[in-house]
Amino acid sequence: MAQATTGQAPGVRVDGLTVVYKTPAGELPAVRDVSLTLEPGSITGIVGESGSGKSTLALSLLNAVQPPGRISAGSVQIDGLGDVVGLEGERLRKARGAHIGYVFQAAQNSLNPLKTVGKQLLDLGRSHGVEDRRGLVREARELLGRMGLDGARVLDSYQHELSGGMRQRVGIMLALVLNAQVVVLDEPTTALDMITQANILKIVREVHAERGLTTLVITHDIGVVAEVADRLAVMYGGQLVEQGPTRQVLGDPRHPYTKGLIKAIPRLVGDIDEARALPGRPPTLATVPKAGCVFRERCALRMDICDTDDPAAVAHGPRIVACHAVKVKEHA
């Protein structure tokens, strides 16, 4: 593990990324002109509802968007690797796993039910040309032990012999065992109960710090981001509508969607009637407006300009907000 922490964590710069899906209605953007920087050694959280494009964005970091989808514009620069969008074939395959680890949504279902975890680990090693198989197994055992599991027993187990929380830890182990320095976790705690979730989030935080990683967490649950992320990006209708340091965004949200989302979270204390659902519903690929603000249909601050012009993502110090109404307020 010592060698893992010596290198400086790589930074990731997503610039003007657009991902389109081919549909009978033409190519529709699931991710539209997204720019996002993951600072070296930070944990960034992306929050979005279903259909917001957050998983598509995460897959783009691996250049792994599957047809009928494709990256139609933009770049994903990763330090020490270059532009992932330009990689293909063998080089791309090697980069996945060795540079970028990915913990899939529902790790429960991403394991092979017919093979023990150990067998799958060796398959992973073989496909990446790892010669020191003993070392690989030792590293896997250490990682599992670090996460509070009996490594030897887990490697001998089939996925059905493991609980949801254990499988999620196996997913994290598989993402890290090849010494990836950029890790993407897609919905790491969905379908886990609160106590297991708290344990997994603690592990994510600790492993991130110990191994000096750059981490991206994708989730629909603001609570998850609040617990682990330094920086929070809010995604809606394929665009990032607000970004900033987590505490600042939660304490003082600027974008009307962020405000509404925070208000809509059921809380343990406070006036029940103060919380309310956002009116309307999130757009889908087919209903997302082609021009103008993606959130305007549900927005209380809607103005004429929102129907015609895309609000640009404007930086206010460490905060980035894409909203016409917010800009007006700042200038006034």
Add this chain to the structure above:
Amino acid sequence: MITGNGIVKTFKQRGNMLGAREVRALRGVDFSIPKGGAASFIGESGCGKTTLGRIIAGLETYDGGEIAIDGVPMSSLTLKRRQPHFRKIQMIHQDPYSALNPTRTVHQTLRAPLALRAKQTGRPKAWMDERAAEVLSLVGLDPATVLARYPHQLSGGMRQRVVIARALTVDPEMLVADEAVSMIDVSLRLGILALLKDLRERLGVSVLFITHDVATARYIGDDGDLYVIYRGQVVERGPVDTVIADPVHPYTQSLLSAIPVLHGLELPGEQPVAPLEALDAGQDDTGCLFAARCPFRGERCDTERPLLQLTEGVPQEHACFHPERRSVIARPMSEV
């Protein structure tokens, strides 16, 4: 009014390489849900909350104890005679997509139970369409736009409303909602919770809410009871806001401590309990069921099992020898 007394359920697993074993899913649970009232069962996965919900909805048998619906004990009836009683209790499942037939329109989905209902009560066919429109309006959907749609043409929130509308077609007295909002988009969750609360107020339907997300339990009504279930036993029970604000059982405290703090908006609780290690299925059953994971256990806990009871100075029932209030939940910064 639905009451349960000492409900016991044991699942027998067939032998695997670890040998055959029994899972005691419920170890004598009492509950009581008044007409138009609310109750929530909370606990981690495998605690028995879903099994109890299924038993209450008549979808699962039980091995001991008694369930009474409006005062009629179910064990005194044959299976066939129980049916009309259990029909008063309808289940809302977690995943509205798999709960609806993808090849049926909303109209067809609602028509099936309504046809049965019309036959039973001798109503004309025209009543069915009227009633279908009525239940859709009750759940906040516009009949004109959704009746002809298929499930895939609706959002998750709308689908769950259709599932609730279908449950309402048989005029139920109680809805059992098992993780009914956990698969709904965050911005729409409160809408479904508000709907359940609204149905209680308008129709007098009682709601049993089963969840691992304690915060959502408050939103179906603060007059309801919260039941904290651990390994098949109710370990704490009381009014929802009392149990959340002043939990006395260490298990309740660790559940509440595990809820993420919205830093920037909230401050962590003053005495949070560290996250528990995973439940070891092979634990023995002597003494307090929670003792092995309990940070506050005493000697008595290893040998004797505490029963759910009221003790002096604690407003809610609990099953702990060392009940102590701890302030574990996050506080809004605006109130500090």
